[in-house]
Amino acid sequence: MPEEFIECPNCGTRIPLSEAVSHKMREQLEKEFDRKTQKLIKDAEQKARNAISLELNDLKEQISEKDVRLKTAQEAELELRKQQRTLEEDKKNFELDMTRRMDEERVKIKEDALRSAGDEHRLKDLEKDKVINDMKKQVEELKRKAEQGSQQTQGEVVELELEEMLKFRFPHDAIEPVPKGISGADVIQKVRDPYGRDCGAIIWESKQTKAWTEGWIQKLKDDQRDVKARLAVLMTTALPKDISGFDLYNGVWVTDHRSALALAVSLRSGLMEAALARMAASGKNEKMEAVYDYLSGPEFRQKIEAIVEAFNAMQDDLDKEKQAMTKIWAKRDKQIQRVIDNTVGMYGDMQGLIGDSMPEIENLELKSLTEATEELATEE
Numbered sequence: 001m002p003e004e005f006i007e008c009p010n011c012g013t014r015i016p017l018s019e020a021v022s023h024k025m026r027e028q029l030e031k032e033f034d035r036k037t038q039k040l041i042k043d044a045e046q047k048a049r050n051a052i053s054l055e056l057n058d059l060k061e062q063i064s065e066k067d068v069r070l071k072t073a074q075e076a077e078l079e080l081r082k083q084q085r086t087l088e089e090d091k092k093n094f095e096l097d098m099t100r101r102m103d104e105e106r107v108k109i110k111e112d113a114l115r116s117a118g119d120e121h122r123l124k125d126l127e128k129d130k131v132i133n134d135m136k137k138q139v140e141e142l143k144r145k146a147e148q149g150s151q152q153t154q155g156e157v158v159e160l161e162l163e164e165m166l167k168f169r170f171p172h173d174a175i176e177p178v179p180k181g182i183s184g185a186d187v188i189q190k191v192r193d194p195y196g197r198d199c200g201a202i203i204w205e206s207k208q209t210k211a212w213t214e215g216w217i218q219k220l221k222d223d224q225r226d227v228k229a230r231l232a233v234l235m236t237t238a239l240p241k242d243i244s245g246f247d248l249y250n251g252v253w254v255t256d257h258r259s260a261l262a263l264a265v266s267l268r269s270g271l272m273e274a275a276l277a278r279m280a281a282s283g284k285n286e287k288m289e290a291v292y293d294y295l296s297g298p299e300f301r302q303k304i305e306a307i308v309e310a311f312n313a314m315q316d317d318l319d320k321e322k323q324a325m326t327k328i329w330a331k332r333d334k335q336i337q338r339v340i341d342n343t344v345g346m347y348g349d350m351q352g353l354i355g356d357s358m359p360e361i362e363n364l365e366l367k368s369l370t371e372a373t374e375e376l377a378t379e380e
Contacts, residue, residue: 235255
């Protein structure tokens, strides 16, 4: 008996009647396979978009936190300026009062001189001259103490601002005042990783003066040796003539107030990377030497400068945000990408030096779409 054929309603193919059921099941399986494949691809794309959105939100929160710190610093500066104005006004009022009293004493001396004669006249003149000289010395002494108190107040405010800035930005670190007996440095920053392991210490000193003094460097180096700190940073309003912003000067990092936080982030990152390298290359001197050469070489310094410059550029753009919001956000996106690129480059350099001993940082590794699809299929 000849076999009958039927036409498939979906694809129009003539198939034997005996294979109609299996043909239909195969079509259904193919449709189901295509549906699940599309679902896996969409889920993978959604997961990638969520990860990117999370990173962007984190960067926005960091910018918001920096705005808060900037506002706090501005308020502290306004309060400091207010105190300075008050001191200056008090000093001027005191000088005016003392001048009036001296004028009154001079008038009294002249009147007494007209009424006196002989030795009595001479003795009284000498007595009045002594009073005037003593009052002049007192005025000079009070002026000196007022100026000294103003400078001391400014120094204490800057020191407290530095300590609070470090505590706020690096909550995992131990920010401590220097031990007794060390008169120059202000703060010791003991760097710790998220697991609480010590990575080294940074000693900080702040100066609020109008002129640079070369002796600060050697004094800070001595303090650095006393507390066994790996790095030393001098934050000052008066920089050496060849330095703008920040730089390494005779073994000490010298920075202005504006670049201090960005420099602290970079130096702290370097200490943590070096500590990680020491743990990964324990007993391998050649790797330690390679890490040391990298940290002390120009490439690492250039990356730190690039990160600090990016932070400074972000700060400049924030000041102009009211006038050119759309343009600033576009520039800031490129600057953030520049920071990310330099960080990824630094991670790649360390990975090239250390090799497989370098722990993976998940956010800096890229999985292929195939691996992500296989992972989603396993979860289902």
